[in-house]
Amino acid sequence: MVAENRIVVKVGSSLLVNEEHLTPSYAFIHGLLGDIAALRQEGKEVVLTSSGSVALGLGLLDLDPAEAGVQDKQAAAAVGQPYLLNVYKQVATEYGFDIAQVLITAEDLENRRRFLNTRNTITRLLERGILPIVNENDTVTTEEIRVGDNDRLAAKVGQMLMASKLLILTSIDGLYDRNPEEEGAQFVEKVHDVAEYLEVTKSTSSLGSGGMMTKMQAANMAQNAGCATLIAKGEIDSPIIAVLNGERRYTECVAEKDPASSWAVWLTDRLNMAGSITVRNNPARDIRSGEIGVRAQDVASIQGDFGKGDVLHIFDEDGLEVARGLTNFGSQEALILALNQDKTPKELLGYKASDVIINQKNLILLEERHLNWDQPVDDVLQVDEVSLD
Incomplete structure (x- = not known):
């Protein structure tokens, strides 16, 4: 069940740095945490998903963001994260509350046990009146295994906590039906089907790792869990409350009225594809029919x-x-079973098992x-063409 008093706020690097x-944008951070303090006084539970550690770290290491490689960004995260948290700590103290750092990797969200452990940690922090500040653990992740953007990370946190709203604060005031710099671009107030806008949202900011496209992907994840996504410009004055009160315009990606279960949402909304299986068309019809x-x-x-135990995409x-x-x-093991259908799993694998892969x-x-995800074209093993000899 959706928690109506629970809000996830995501803030990008372009606003914080x-x-x-x-260097830190102190004026914006004061406005941000001031609003969070006011929401807490109203009984709201707020979780902040924050970018900024890599950008701050690049400044400390005197590295150009445009030229920084993976190892540069990992090192930048290592020095930038404590810097960012120290800024948050100082400002939060002025508003009378404390913060906690929650660093997450993609595996923490894709592995069911770690996902639940992370949820328990954040829930406990909220129960104790602490503001959880969530970020990807960029120090240990690589391009192949990282979440890749804090928009989808925030959406996964919203799913995890069954939040009622995900507020994404960015450098523009919401979604447009085309590049907002183009003549005739129209502001989009409400979105029901985010797929309609994916092709017109392919750009990123100079500091951030995501653009409007990742925000649409994040919104879809949130929608499926019954969480509405609000995309708005992060102004210095009242960046959160002015949006929630309708005093500043925003794009709303409307939540599903009948959201799927927590289990189904976790299983279907993936950050990365662990692997896939292509099934023949006749059994595919039987799978579709349940x-x-x-x-x-x-x-x-x-x-x-x-x-x-990995989640596979079935095509x-x-x-x-x-x-x-x-x-x-x-x-x-799945390949061995598929190639040797005349033998039992016990004969092939050395232990008793069903031949049902999923x-x-x-x-x-x-x-x-x-x-939907595109079917992979690389590293594919065709069962009819493979030989184990």
């Missing part, structure tokens, strides 16, 4: 080096995504509300 000097899970005999191809032979589900086998109960069919 002076772009020219790569009659079966994914059996070894149905597999046409396997993509990715995944492990047992049909036409490249259309059918479902997502928890796999009972790693990629090598059980029906661990499979969620995709609906129109979900953004």
Whole structure:
């Protein structure tokens, strides 16, 4: 059930850090935490998802953001994160509350046990009156395994906490139907289907890792969990409350009235693709009708080096995504089962098991509300073409 008093606020680097000097924007941070203090007084539970550590760290290390590589950014995060938290700590103290740092990796959100542990931690902090400040742990992540943007990270936090609102503060006042610099661009007040706007939102800021496209992707994640997303310009004066009170315009991505369960939302809204399976078209129809899970005999191809318990994307032979589900086998074991359907799993794997790769109960069919992923074209093992000899 959605928690009506719970709000997740996401703030980007372009608001928190002076772009020219790569130093904290104290005026904005005062306005931000002042609003959070006021919301707390009203009984609201607020979680802040904050960028800024890498940008601040690049300034401390005297590195050009445009030329910084992965290792530069990891080092920048290591020095920038305590700097950013110290600024938050000082300002929060002036408003009479304390903060906590919660660093998250993509794996913390994609692994069910770690996801629940993270949720428990943040919930406990809220119960004790502490403001959780969430950021990706950029010091230890690489391009291949990172969340990649704090918009989707904030949406996952909103899902995790069953928040009623996700407020994304950015450098423009919301979504436009095309590049806002183009003549005739129209402001979009409400969005029901974010897929309509993905193609017109492909740009990023000079400091941030996400643009309006990642905000649309984040909004879709939040929608599925019954959480409305508000996208607005982060003004210095009353950056949060003016938006919530309707005093400043914003784009609202409307929440689903009938959200899926917490389990279904976690399983379907992925940050990265661990792997995928293409099933033959006839069994794909049976999967869509809810009659079966994914059996070894149905597999046409396997993509990715995944492990047992990973969430896989299931495609049909036409490249259309059918479902997502928890796999009972790693990629090598799944391939062995698919290649040797005349033998039992006991004979092939050395232990007793079913030949069902994904059980029906661990499979969620995709609906129109979900953004489909493209079928992978690299590192694909076609079952009919593979030999184990």
